[in-house]
Amino acid sequence: MESRRGPLKSAVPSNIVSPVRRCxxxxxxxxxxxxxTYVYADSTAVLGPLATYAEPHCYDLxxxxxxxxxxxxxxxxxxxxxxxxxxxxxxxxxxALANAVRxxxxxQERAAEAGGGGPRGAxxxxxxxxxxLRVLRSPDN
Numbered sequence: 001m002e003s004r005r006g007p008l009k010s011a012v013p014s015n016i017v018s019p020v021r022r023c024x025x026x027x028x029x030x031x032x033x034x035x036x037t038y039v040y041a042d043s044t045a046v047l048g049p050l051a052t053y054a055e056p057h058c059y060d061l062x063x064x065x066x067x068x069x070x071x072x073x074x075x076x077x078x079x080x081x082x083x084x085x086x087x088x089x090x091x092x093x094x095x096a097l098a099n100a101v102r103x104x105x106x107x108q109e110r111a112a113e114a115g116g117g118g119p120r121g122a123x124x125x126x127x128x129x130x131x132x133l134r135v136l137r138s139p140d141n
Contacts, residue, residue, distance in 0.1 A: 021054060023062035032060030036069065045071040048080035 021032040035051040036059040038044070047069055051058060061069065071077045128135040 021050070021060050023065055024059040025061065025065050028062060028065065030062035030064065033063045034061050034066040035059070036061055036066070043075045044078055045069070045075055046078045046080065 022028070023030050023032050024036075032050055034047055034049060035055075037046045037048075037055075037057070039046060047061070047066055050060065054060065069077060126134050127137050
């Protein structure tokens with residue numbers, strides 16, 4: 001479209017905006033994975049999963065900057081866990097894995113169990129067993 005002064009130009013440049021939110025740190029162009037919020041009243045920096053919407057007083061951080069985050073002296077950093085993130089194995093997980101390996105290494109006991117005799121010293125509360133899972137009798141029965 002043209003006017004008397006020449007072709008019309010848009011007042012706002014039409015730059016293409018990336019749908020991926022970027023890290024707020026200067027000169028970092030990596031995708032954001034976490035959101036940092038400061039709670040000034042409690043002297044606390046809260047780092048949590050990436051917020052649904054970009055807020056004006058929050059900072060989006062990439063994985064590297066969120067891991068290296070430090071707070072000012074006297075402040076506390078609270079890191080909220082992301083439910084979708086893979087959890088690190090706990091001591092209970094490792095113990096359960098070790099028990100499963102020990103059980104799999106005892107083929108003679110498993111053969112006796114399959115024959116109906118059950119292993120010696122079996123728990124009297126145990127009703128059935130499948131792999132590492134046990135069905136226990138209720139204490140009031």
